[in-house]
Amino acid sequence: MxxxxxxxxxxxxxxxxxxxxxxxxxxxxxxxxxxxxxxxxxxxxxxxxxxxxxxxxxxxxxxxxxxxxxxxxxxxxxxxxxxxxxxxxxxxxxxxxxxxxxxxxxxxxxxxxxxxxxxxxxxxxxxxxxxxxxxxxxxxxxxxxxxxxxxxxxxxGPETDEDGHGVGELLALVDAESPEPGWRAVVRAQVDDGRTALLVHADDERLRRLAALDAVINNADRKGGHLLPLPDGRLYGIDHGVTFHTEDKLRTLLWGWAGEPMPEPVLAALRGLLAELADGRPLLVRLRELLSEGECQALRARTATLLRTGRYPRPGGEWPAIPWPIL
CATH class of the missing domain: 3.30.200 (Phosphorylase Kinase; domain 1)
Structure with missing residues (x-):
């Protein structure tokens, strides 16, 4: 297999x-x-x-x-x-x-x-x-x-084993003021008994790509439960039904790189995507069968903006930036 x-x-x-x-x-x-x-x-x-x-x-x-x-x-x-x-x-x-x-x-x-x-x-x-x-x-x-x-x-389909890897290798709530090396801070969250804990995610190249994908498709619901890491190192994201809105709806747990430069491999992928979103290209033809014309144009504009800034977006402020529940 x-x-x-x-x-x-x-x-x-x-x-x-x-x-x-x-x-x-x-x-x-x-x-x-x-x-x-x-x-x-x-x-x-x-x-x-x-x-x-x-x-x-x-x-x-x-x-x-x-x-x-x-x-x-x-x-x-x-x-x-x-x-x-x-x-x-x-x-x-x-x-x-x-x-x-x-x-x-x-x-x-x-x-x-x-x-x-x-x-x-x-x-x-x-x-x-x-x-x-x-x-x-x-x-x-x-x-x-x-x-x-x-x-x-x-x-x-993907091979798995019984041990598996869980979301805990990617997301955690820690009782600390700052994340340990290899982790990125997201937000302080209220937990049981009125305590607060620091929500962190791994400083992981797979998550960097996924954060860029979410910014492109305007994902309004990137919860921890939508991350599926496999024992062989692969990572999948699921549940993309609330995406591609024309307004800024980005709501995610992956804010650890907000405002930081995107890696060159991510920018190269975005350049390739923008080329495929040109009129007449098969990708855009297919997307017009699935989305409205306004949503296709907004997708192209978001991709161009990410390339122009070269940075991960920051929370917009007009929409809750963190999904709830977190998982």
């Missing part, structure tokens, strides 16, 4: 399965604000575990148009690929059991689906054991994280 970012065509193979494979839903992830369904997509002898978020299961937001979150997630993947980075799992827009939605490669150990075979459609299982409903009202089961994988054909 080849991880998705170890061979030039690996991501394309995964997106083909995600886009064209038979999509079977096994359950709904508990505690998600929108409908987030655990599924598998199978094409011939290839199978991938995935997350399926149907548009019909999106809750309305006051500041984003209804029914657009799935397309924004796909746009985030397209922009990340154009930057030359593998920070967003392969993501496609497709039809599924509950209508059009975003389908994204599952990262990490698979969840446990109680009392059902992984190859059984959750909508066909006994409804008396289900406690959540899918987008169109059909019953699905809650699923929770475990290391279980679906049986059947070979499952493609």
């Amino acid at each position: 080849t991880p998705v970012d170890r061979a030039p065509d690996a991501a394309d193979r995964v997106t083909e399965v995600l886009a064209r494979g038979e999509l079977v839903v096994h359950g709904r992830l508990a505690d998600a604000s929108n409908a987030v369904l655990y599924a598998t997509a199978t094409l011939g002898d290839r199978r991938v575990r995935c997350v399926y978020k149907p548009v019909a299961g999106e809750r309305p937001l006051w500041d984003f148009p209804d029914g657009t979150l799935a397309r924004r997630e796909v746009a985030a993947y397209e922009v990340c690929r154009a930057l030359g980075w593998q920070l967003v799992p392969p993501t496609v827009l497709r039809d599924g059991p509950y209508g059009e939605g975003m389908c994204q490669l599952w990262i990490g150990p698979g969840p446990h689906v109680p009392d059902t075979d992984p190859d059984t459609d959750a909508s066909d299982t006994d409804a008396s054991n289900a406690d959540t409903s899918a987008a169109d009202g059909r019953e699905t089961r809650d699923v929770r994280d475990t290391d279980e994988e679906p049986g059947g054909p070979e499952t493609e």
Whole structure:
């Protein structure tokens, strides 16, 4: 099995399965604000575990148009690929059991689906054991994280081990006035019993790239739980539904480099992206299928501004800069 970012065509193979494979839903992830369904997509002898978020299961937001979150997630993947980075799992827009939605490669150990075979459609299982409903009202089961994988054909995707690495290697709350070497201060946060602690994140090259990506796509919700580090050193960011707004909405935990110069490799990636956002280029053609014209123009303007300043942005002041809850 080849991880998705170890061979030039690996991501394309995964997106083909995600886009064209038979999509079977096994359950709904508990505690998600929108409908987030655990599924598998199978094409011939290839199978991938995935997350399926149907548009019909999106809750309305006051500041984003209804029914657009799935397309924004796909746009985030397209922009990340154009930057030359593998920070967003392969993501496609497709039809599924509950209508059009975003389908994204599952990262990490698979969840446990109680009392059902992984190859059984959750909508066909006994409804008396289900406690959540899918987008169109059909019953699905809650699923929770475990290391279980679906049986059947070979499952493609990132390799993981049981030990895994957690968000704790990237984010921490520390009882100190300043961060230790290798960490960056973000903000003082209130914790239990009225105490305060210093929120810090790792001074990590992967996070530097992710912070730049968030600035480009105007990510309004970079929580700690949206960071998925793997034992082999790879890092993925997920949940990019509230992105690409025309107004400044950047809300993130990765403010440790605010106002500082971006590394040259990051600036080189931004120069390449700006070239691909020119009229007539395939990337812009694709993004116009996913975003409004105003959002595409704002994306191009943000990228140009980052290149002009050469620095990570600072909090704007008109929008809460830190997401809550932090994780």
